[in-house]
Amino acid sequence: MARVVVDVMPKPEILDPQGQAVARALPRLGFDGISDVRQGKHFELEVADDVDDETLAKIAVGLLSNPVIEDFVVRRVGQE
Amino acid sequence: MKVGVITFPGTLDDVDAQRAVRYADAEAVALWHGDTDLRGVDAVIVPGGFSYGDYLRCGAIARFAPVMQPVVDAARKGMPVLGICNGFQILCEAGLLPGALTRNSSLHFVCRDQWLRVENTETPWTTRYEEGAEIMVPLKSGEGGYRAQKSTVDELEGEGRVVFRYAGGNPNGSVNDIAGVCSANGRVVGLMPHPEHAIDALTGPTDHGLAMFKSLVESVVAA
Numbered sequence: 001m002a003r004v005v006v007d008v009m010p011k012p013e014i015l016d017p018q019g020q021a022v023a024r025a026l027p028r029l030g031f032d033g034i035s036d037v038r039q040g041k042h043f044e045l046e047v048a049d050d051v052d053d054e055t056l057a058k059i060a061v062g063l064l065s066n067p068v069i070e071d072f073v074v075r076r077v078g079q080e
Numbered sequence: 081m082k083v084g085v086i087t088f089p090g091t092l093d094d095v096d097a098q099r100a101v102r103y104a105d106a107e108a109v110a111l112w113h114g115d116t117d118l119r120g121v122d123a124v125i126v127p128g129g130f131s132y133g134d135y136l137r138c139g140a141i142a143r144f145a146p147v148m149q150p151v152v153d154a155a156r157k158g159m160p161v162l163g164i165c166n167g168f169q170i171l172c173e174a175g176l177l178p179g180a181l182t183r184n185s186s187l188h189f190v191c192r193d194q195w196l197r198v199e200n201t202e203t204p205w206t207t208r209y210e211e212g213a214e215i216m217v218p219l220k221s222g223e224g225g226y227r228a229q230k231s232t233v234d235e236l237e238g239e240g241r242v243v244f245r246y247a248g249g250n251p252n253g254s255v256n257d258i259a260g261v262c263s264a265n266g267r268v269v270g271l272m273p274h275p276e277h278a279i280d281a282l283t284g285p286t287d288h289g290l291a292m293f294k295s296l297v298e299s300v301v302a303a
Contacts, residue, residue: 010182014227015253017185063144066137066173068180069227 004047004056008065008072009040040070081297084111084121086151086167088142092129093164093276100276101125104293113145122300123160123204124151126167128220128274138181138223139169148174160204160296161268165221168260168270177261177270178236179228184221185253193285194219194273195247196259200240203266204299208291214247215288217278224272226254226261236261244271 010016016038023037043064047056056074065072083101085108087094098108109121113131118124132141142148148170155161155176163171171177184190195216198209209215228236233255236242244260252272260271275289 014182015185015225017183017187017253021187063136063140066140066180068172068178068229069182 002047002049003077004045005075005077006043006045006056006060006064006072007040007075008043008060008070009038011069011071014069081106081300082109082119082121083107083293083296084109084118084124086111086113086124086126086147088113088129088131088145090130090133091127091166093127093274094129096274096276097125097127097164100279100290100293103279103290104297106293106297111147113142113147115147116150118147118150118154123162123296124154125276126151126161126163126170127276128165128167131166131170134166134223137169137173138166139171139173142166142170143174152176155263155268158265158267160300162205162292162296163268163270164274164276165224165272168272169223171268171270176268177263178232179226179261181221181223181272182225182227183223184225184251189220189222190224190251191218191220192251193217194251194259196244196271196273197247198243199245200243200262200266202240203243203262203269203295205269205292205295206243207299208295215275215278215291216286217273217275217289218285219251219273221252221272224252224254226252226258226272228255233258239264241266243269244273 019037019039060072085097101108198213246257262269275292278284278289
């Protein structure tokens, strides 16, 4: 088994009101110097060894992300 | 004339959609998310709610429900399909309509009676409206912000495929005030506001939504 991480983020041109709300909250909490926040999703998959990169990409583009509004990155992060 | 109304786990507005179909003198046929055929219906409504709890993304799980494959196949052959609110989100996820619905720019759930302008009266769901007519129907959604690539928006605008536009203020940050769009062949329409809640002044703010369902019946009978 291997662990695969898929990070899904709103495309740069897509407005991210949730990230903006977090960014606006930070100065109120006394944290200065953070100019922008973008919020996405992080998936951790436990994957059998015979699952290839092409299959992982299909999973990422077909279910985990919506390619109209989101980009994704697939990473193998190690053996379990 | 039979109109199917799909119920997914988490659908809320199937009963009102069925009632709207009956108000338009058609037969409402309940379709279940696990159905693999459409029971001979002439059109399908994908109603609002929170299918599969809106897990992952709104509509992302529902698009893989067994009933969606025959809906997609029939829609591509020209069967009229209407997606309302969560139904609109599902049709976008299923690729029947372009674009996507995202969190309202205000981050607040919006629940109010909303004015819309009808901009395309050629679809089977809008023939009874006059072009430019303003109608008031309820809007109730947290993820109603319509987004698409600029090229897609330009295409929709150029081809007259923006069917409904918010009037009197943009409630959710949708690009170009878009409230509803249609497919390239005009047969599939999706919108965030809820015409099925506005079919009788006794139970809704107006009866302005009823013309959508009457339009469908007229279009199918005429075809």
